[in-house]
Amino acid sequence: MDAIDRSILRELQADGRLSNQELAQRVGLTPSPCLRRVRQLEEDGVIQTYRAVVDPAAVGRGFEVFASVEVRRDPESVAAFESEVQATPDVVEAYRLYGAPGCLLRIAVADSDAYERFWRERLIAMPGVADVNSQMIMKRIKSPQGVPVD
Incomplete structure:
Protein backbone atom coordinates (compact mmCIF):
# COMPACT_ATOMS: atom_id res chain seq x y z
CA MET A 1 0.00 0.00 0.00
CA ASP A 44 -7.89 -7.19 -0.77
CA GLY A 45 -10.39 -6.56 2.04
CA VAL A 46 -8.84 -3.22 2.98
CA ILE A 47 -12.14 -1.51 2.15
CA GLN A 48 -14.63 -3.78 3.86
CA THR A 49 -17.93 -2.04 3.17
CA TYR A 50 -19.70 1.25 2.54
CA ARG A 51 -22.50 2.50 4.78
CA ALA A 52 -24.59 5.49 5.72
CA VAL A 53 -24.12 7.15 9.11
CA VAL A 54 -27.58 7.85 10.54
CA ASP A 55 -28.44 10.43 13.20
CA PRO A 56 -29.67 8.30 16.15
CA ALA A 57 -32.19 10.93 17.30
CA ALA A 58 -33.75 11.08 13.84
CA VAL A 59 -34.69 7.40 14.10
CA GLY A 60 -35.86 7.44 17.71
CA ARG A 61 -32.61 6.19 19.27
CA GLY A 62 -31.15 9.38 20.66
CA PHE A 63 -30.44 8.00 24.15
CA GLU A 64 -27.11 6.21 24.09
CA VAL A 65 -25.47 4.23 26.88
CA PHE A 66 -22.14 2.53 27.32
CA ALA A 67 -22.62 -0.67 29.29
CA SER A 68 -19.62 -2.40 30.81
CA VAL A 69 -20.57 -6.06 31.07
CA GLU A 70 -18.87 -8.82 33.00
CA VAL A 71 -19.50 -12.21 31.42
CA ARG A 72 -18.69 -15.49 33.12
CA ARG A 73 -15.31 -16.59 31.79
CA ASP A 74 -16.10 -19.96 30.33
CA PRO A 75 -16.19 -20.61 26.58
CA GLU A 76 -19.90 -21.53 26.48
CA SER A 77 -21.01 -18.36 28.32
CA VAL A 78 -18.83 -16.12 26.18
CA ALA A 79 -20.07 -17.70 22.95
CA ALA A 80 -23.73 -17.54 24.01
CA PHE A 81 -23.39 -13.91 25.14
CA GLU A 82 -21.67 -12.85 21.92
CA SER A 83 -24.33 -14.60 19.84
CA GLU A 84 -27.10 -12.84 21.75
CA VAL A 85 -25.39 -9.47 21.37
CA GLN A 86 -25.09 -10.02 17.60
CA ALA A 87 -28.84 -10.65 17.41
CA THR A 88 -29.82 -7.57 19.47
CA PRO A 89 -30.47 -4.45 17.36
CA ASP A 90 -30.34 -2.06 20.36
CA VAL A 91 -26.66 -2.97 20.78
CA VAL A 92 -25.01 -0.92 18.04
CA GLU A 93 -21.39 -1.65 18.95
CA ALA A 94 -19.81 -4.37 21.04
CA TYR A 95 -16.24 -5.11 22.06
CA ARG A 96 -14.64 -7.90 24.06
CA LEU A 97 -11.89 -6.35 26.17
CA TYR A 98 -8.71 -7.51 27.85
CA GLY A 99 -9.14 -7.33 31.61
CA ALA A 100 -12.19 -5.99 33.40
CA PRO A 101 -14.82 -5.32 32.32
CA GLY A 102 -14.98 -8.19 29.86
CA CYS A 103 -17.18 -6.40 27.32
CA LEU A 104 -18.16 -2.88 26.38
CA LEU A 105 -21.46 -2.28 24.60
CA ARG A 106 -22.86 0.87 23.05
CA ILE A 107 -26.63 0.74 23.23
CA ALA A 108 -29.02 3.14 21.45
CA VAL A 109 -32.65 3.41 22.53
CA ALA A 110 -35.36 6.09 22.65
CA ASP A 111 -34.96 7.36 26.21
CA SER A 112 -34.09 6.50 29.81
CA ASP A 113 -37.29 4.48 30.30
CA ALA A 114 -36.54 2.43 27.18
CA TYR A 115 -33.03 1.73 28.47
CA GLU A 116 -34.34 0.68 31.86
CA ARG A 117 -36.68 -1.79 30.12
CA PHE A 118 -33.87 -3.04 27.89
CA TRP A 119 -31.56 -3.42 30.91
CA ARG A 120 -34.19 -5.31 32.94
CA GLU A 121 -35.70 -7.48 30.20
CA ARG A 122 -32.79 -8.13 27.85
CA LEU A 123 -29.34 -7.11 29.05
CA ILE A 124 -29.13 -8.71 32.50
CA ALA A 125 -30.98 -11.76 31.13
CA MET A 126 -28.35 -12.43 28.43
CA PRO A 127 -26.46 -15.69 28.86
CA GLY A 128 -23.40 -15.47 31.07
CA VAL A 129 -23.96 -11.90 32.30
CA ALA A 130 -22.60 -11.53 35.82
CA ASP A 131 -22.60 -7.71 36.20
CA VAL A 132 -23.53 -4.56 34.25
CA ASN A 133 -22.36 -0.99 34.82
CA SER A 134 -24.18 1.62 32.71
CA GLN A 135 -22.89 5.05 31.75
CA MET A 136 -25.14 7.45 29.87
CA ILE A 137 -23.58 9.52 27.11
CA MET A 138 -23.91 13.23 27.84
CA LYS A 139 -22.41 14.56 24.60
CA ARG A 140 -20.68 13.08 21.57
CA ILE A 141 -17.38 14.92 21.23
CA LYS A 142 -15.87 12.90 18.39
CA SER A 143 -17.49 10.32 16.14
CA PRO A 144 -15.70 7.37 14.60
CA GLN A 145 -14.27 8.22 11.19
CA GLY A 146 -12.46 4.96 10.64
CA VAL A 147 -8.91 4.08 11.54
CA PRO A 148 -6.06 6.46 10.71
CA VAL A 149 -4.40 5.37 7.48
CA ASP A 150 -1.05 7.08 8.06
Whole structure:
Protein backbone atom coordinates (compact mmCIF):
# COMPACT_ATOMS: atom_id res chain seq x y z
CA MET A 1 0.00 0.00 0.00
CA ASP A 2 1.50 3.31 -1.07
CA ALA A 3 0.76 6.97 -0.37
CA ILE A 4 -1.87 7.16 -3.12
CA ASP A 5 -3.77 4.17 -1.68
CA ARG A 6 -3.67 5.84 1.74
CA SER A 7 -4.94 9.07 0.22
CA ILE A 8 -7.80 7.17 -1.45
CA LEU A 9 -8.69 5.60 1.89
CA ARG A 10 -8.65 8.96 3.70
CA GLU A 11 -10.93 10.52 1.09
CA LEU A 12 -13.38 7.59 1.11
CA GLN A 13 -13.51 7.57 4.92
CA ALA A 14 -14.42 11.26 4.84
CA ASP A 15 -17.01 10.80 2.06
CA GLY A 16 -17.84 7.31 0.82
CA ARG A 17 -20.21 8.74 -1.81
CA LEU A 18 -17.51 10.45 -3.85
CA SER A 19 -17.77 9.74 -7.53
CA ASN A 20 -14.74 8.05 -9.03
CA GLN A 21 -14.14 11.24 -11.04
CA GLU A 22 -14.05 13.40 -7.89
CA LEU A 23 -11.96 10.87 -5.97
CA ALA A 24 -9.44 10.66 -8.80
CA GLN A 25 -9.16 14.44 -8.92
CA ARG A 26 -8.62 14.68 -5.14
CA VAL A 27 -5.84 12.06 -5.10
CA GLY A 28 -4.12 13.22 -8.29
CA LEU A 29 -4.98 10.33 -10.61
CA THR A 30 -7.00 9.93 -13.76
CA PRO A 31 -10.29 8.06 -13.26
CA SER A 32 -9.26 4.69 -14.73
CA PRO A 33 -6.23 3.99 -12.49
CA CYS A 34 -8.12 5.41 -9.51
CA LEU A 35 -10.97 2.95 -10.06
CA ARG A 36 -8.48 0.07 -10.43
CA ARG A 37 -6.91 0.98 -7.09
CA VAL A 38 -10.28 1.24 -5.33
CA ARG A 39 -11.33 -2.15 -6.74
CA GLN A 40 -8.03 -3.68 -5.61
CA LEU A 41 -8.46 -2.24 -2.10
CA GLU A 42 -11.96 -3.77 -2.03
CA GLU A 43 -10.74 -7.16 -3.31
CA ASP A 44 -7.89 -7.19 -0.77
CA GLY A 45 -10.39 -6.56 2.04
CA VAL A 46 -8.84 -3.22 2.98
CA ILE A 47 -12.14 -1.51 2.15
CA GLN A 48 -14.63 -3.78 3.86
CA THR A 49 -17.93 -2.04 3.17
CA TYR A 50 -19.70 1.25 2.54
CA ARG A 51 -22.50 2.50 4.78
CA ALA A 52 -24.59 5.49 5.72
CA VAL A 53 -24.12 7.15 9.11
CA VAL A 54 -27.58 7.85 10.54
CA ASP A 55 -28.44 10.43 13.20
CA PRO A 56 -29.67 8.30 16.15
CA ALA A 57 -32.19 10.93 17.30
CA ALA A 58 -33.75 11.08 13.84
CA VAL A 59 -34.69 7.40 14.10
CA GLY A 60 -35.86 7.44 17.71
CA ARG A 61 -32.61 6.19 19.27
CA GLY A 62 -31.15 9.38 20.66
CA PHE A 63 -30.44 8.00 24.15
CA GLU A 64 -27.11 6.21 24.09
CA VAL A 65 -25.47 4.23 26.88
CA PHE A 66 -22.14 2.53 27.32
CA ALA A 67 -22.62 -0.67 29.29
CA SER A 68 -19.62 -2.40 30.81
CA VAL A 69 -20.57 -6.06 31.07
CA GLU A 70 -18.87 -8.82 33.00
CA VAL A 71 -19.50 -12.21 31.42
CA ARG A 72 -18.69 -15.49 33.12
CA ARG A 73 -15.31 -16.59 31.79
CA ASP A 74 -16.10 -19.96 30.33
CA PRO A 75 -16.19 -20.61 26.58
CA GLU A 76 -19.90 -21.53 26.48
CA SER A 77 -21.01 -18.36 28.32
CA VAL A 78 -18.83 -16.12 26.18
CA ALA A 79 -20.07 -17.70 22.95
CA ALA A 80 -23.73 -17.54 24.01
CA PHE A 81 -23.39 -13.91 25.14
CA GLU A 82 -21.67 -12.85 21.92
CA SER A 83 -24.33 -14.60 19.84
CA GLU A 84 -27.10 -12.84 21.75
CA VAL A 85 -25.39 -9.47 21.37
CA GLN A 86 -25.09 -10.02 17.60
CA ALA A 87 -28.84 -10.65 17.41
CA THR A 88 -29.82 -7.57 19.47
CA PRO A 89 -30.47 -4.45 17.36
CA ASP A 90 -30.34 -2.06 20.36
CA VAL A 91 -26.66 -2.97 20.78
CA VAL A 92 -25.01 -0.92 18.04
CA GLU A 93 -21.39 -1.65 18.95
CA ALA A 94 -19.81 -4.37 21.04
CA TYR A 95 -16.24 -5.11 22.06
CA ARG A 96 -14.64 -7.90 24.06
CA LEU A 97 -11.89 -6.35 26.17
CA TYR A 98 -8.71 -7.51 27.85
CA GLY A 99 -9.14 -7.33 31.61
CA ALA A 100 -12.19 -5.99 33.40
CA PRO A 101 -14.82 -5.32 32.32
CA GLY A 102 -14.98 -8.19 29.86
CA CYS A 103 -17.18 -6.40 27.32
CA LEU A 104 -18.16 -2.88 26.38
CA LEU A 105 -21.46 -2.28 24.60
CA ARG A 106 -22.86 0.87 23.05
CA ILE A 107 -26.63 0.74 23.23
CA ALA A 108 -29.02 3.14 21.45
CA VAL A 109 -32.65 3.41 22.53
CA ALA A 110 -35.36 6.09 22.65
CA ASP A 111 -34.96 7.36 26.21
CA SER A 112 -34.09 6.50 29.81
CA ASP A 113 -37.29 4.48 30.30
CA ALA A 114 -36.54 2.43 27.18
CA TYR A 115 -33.03 1.73 28.47
CA GLU A 116 -34.34 0.68 31.86
CA ARG A 117 -36.68 -1.79 30.12
CA PHE A 118 -33.87 -3.04 27.89
CA TRP A 119 -31.56 -3.42 30.91
CA ARG A 120 -34.19 -5.31 32.94
CA GLU A 121 -35.70 -7.48 30.20
CA ARG A 122 -32.79 -8.13 27.85
CA LEU A 123 -29.34 -7.11 29.05
CA ILE A 124 -29.13 -8.71 32.50
CA ALA A 125 -30.98 -11.76 31.13
CA MET A 126 -28.35 -12.43 28.43
CA PRO A 127 -26.46 -15.69 28.86
CA GLY A 128 -23.40 -15.47 31.07
CA VAL A 129 -23.96 -11.90 32.30
CA ALA A 130 -22.60 -11.53 35.82
CA ASP A 131 -22.60 -7.71 36.20
CA VAL A 132 -23.53 -4.56 34.25
CA ASN A 133 -22.36 -0.99 34.82
CA SER A 134 -24.18 1.62 32.71
CA GLN A 135 -22.89 5.05 31.75
CA MET A 136 -25.14 7.45 29.87
CA ILE A 137 -23.58 9.52 27.11
CA MET A 138 -23.91 13.23 27.84
CA LYS A 139 -22.41 14.56 24.60
CA ARG A 140 -20.68 13.08 21.57
CA ILE A 141 -17.38 14.92 21.23
CA LYS A 142 -15.87 12.90 18.39
CA SER A 143 -17.49 10.32 16.14
CA PRO A 144 -15.70 7.37 14.60
CA GLN A 145 -14.27 8.22 11.19
CA GLY A 146 -12.46 4.96 10.64
CA VAL A 147 -8.91 4.08 11.54
CA PRO A 148 -6.06 6.46 10.71
CA VAL A 149 -4.40 5.37 7.48
CA ASP A 150 -1.05 7.08 8.06
